[in-house]
Amino acid sequence: xxxxKMNRRTALKKTLNTGLVAGAVASMPPWGLSALAQGETxxxxxxxxxxxxxxxxxxxxxxxxxxxQISSFYTDNKDFxxxxxxxxxxxxxxxxxxxxxxxxxxxxxxxxxxxRSRSQxxxxxxxxxxxxxxxxxxxxxxxxARWGGVSLRSILEECGVQADxxxxxxxxxxxxxxxxxxxDVEQNFARSLHVEDAMRxxxxxxxxxxxxxxxxxxxxxxxxxxPGFYGVANVKWLTQIHVQNRRYMGRFMGRDYVTLKRExxxxxxxxxxxxxxxxxxxxxxxxxxxxxxxxxxxxxxxxDGTPLRSVxxxxxxxPWQEAQIDPQSTQYSWKLFTLDWNxxxxxxxxxxxxxxxxxxxxxxxxxxMPEKVSRWxxxxxxxxxxxx
Numbered sequence: 001x002x003x004x005k006m007n008r009r010t011a012l013k014k015t016l017n018t019g020l021v022a023g024a025v026a027s028m029p030p031w032g033l034s035a036l037a038q039g040e041t042x043x044x045x046x047x048x049x050x051x052x053x054x055x056x057x058x059x060x061x062x063x064x065x066x067x068x069q070i071s072s073f074y075t076d077n078k079d080f081x082x083x084x085x086x087x088x089x090x091x092x093x094x095x096x097x098x099x100x101x102x103x104x105x106x107x108x109x110x111x112x113x114x115x116r117s118r119s120q121x122x123x124x125x126x127x128x129x130x131x132x133x134x135x136x137x138x139x140x141x142x143x144x145a146r147w148g149g150v151s152l153r154s155i156l157e158e159c160g161v162q163a164d165x166x167x168x169x170x171x172x173x174x175x176x177x178x179x180x181x182x183x184d185v186e187q188n189f190a191r192s193l194h195v196e197d198a199m200r201x202x203x204x205x206x207x208x209x210x211x212x213x214x215x216x217x218x219x220x221x222x223x224x225x226x227p228g229f230y231g232v233a234n235v236k237w238l239t240q241i242h243v244q245n246r247r248y249m250g251r252f253m254g255r256d257y258v259t260l261k262r263e264x265x266x267x268x269x270x271x272x273x274x275x276x277x278x279x280x281x282x283x284x285x286x287x288x289x290x291x292x293x294x295x296x297x298x299x300x301x302x303x304d305g306t307p308l309r310s311v312x313x314x315x316x317x318x319p320w321q322e323a324q325i326d327p328q329s330t331q332y333s334w335k336l337f338t339l340d341w342n343x344x345x346x347x348x349x350x351x352x353x354x355x356x357x358x359x360x361x362x363x364x365x366x367x368x369m370p371e372k373v374s375r376w377x378x379x380x381x382x383x384x385x386x387x388x
Contacts, residue, residue: 064142067140080145083231098111112207120148120149126144128141130276134382141231152203166194166195169248171240173239178251189236195243203225223237259275259376276376281304282301283337308355315351326338366381
């Protein structure tokens, strides 16, 4: 019993040190989110179609969660969302090679056996698609998993990034033909990072997902994992890492996954383009359950890893109430939260959540969002409606 208490205390201390909610975790009552208990039922949202259902996952298709069904800290590999742009290639695992090229002291190739023989690391990381949204998908392009693999930094240091190397490009094995100015051009999916971002200790060449070999739909045999960034940064079916001295301007950095928004530039207001990179501060209510006369509100938080100050829920025109965050949460995982809703009256209700980080940044309302022209980075507060 003493060891069990010590292990729990150690786990809580570790959670605090990884930047969850300063001063909050140790005082939390026992937290639990599981499959529906006996007699517990889902309360339907009135902002969703009555016949709403998630389509069955299909090879080559987009797959998303029915967020009302989130019931555990880790997302099952078969439920974790899937988005791809050039299909889902089946790489030859037996003969797989990852090449490191460009402005490095030692260009190298790594087989899958080479990567598996190296020191392995693990991290809990959740992320969403840069195009995740409220309407239609109800925040379903989302997931959280325990990833295992090799430190990206260790590979880059072994190859020796040269002083003039400024940008690191990650190429996937998925390719397609683009028609650019009446010319057909074959391109591979690719994303890039500045060297400083690529060298973060938490970045990984992922070989495992939730204790299993990386599933084919999630990039078998190797995918890039950049915690705190939108899903597009986590290049699947990784085949090449290339170091160069200039900005990479491929489709998915320079033309697509680009947010065009109005902002102040000096004394002028201008439309400015930004590549979709770090995850914006976001929360959402996704599930309400009923057991007897008691109700429980559940939601998630995602951000770039900055510690959080609070997550709050407002019911109708009432005060903001602080929600309870799952103490399993770590710096880069999703943060599931719950709020017990006592005394819910009959009729229609509106629920909305907001998250505040340790720097005082508060999740904006729709009206407070910057004016933008793109479907990317949808992080506004998401009011939900239901009828009791």
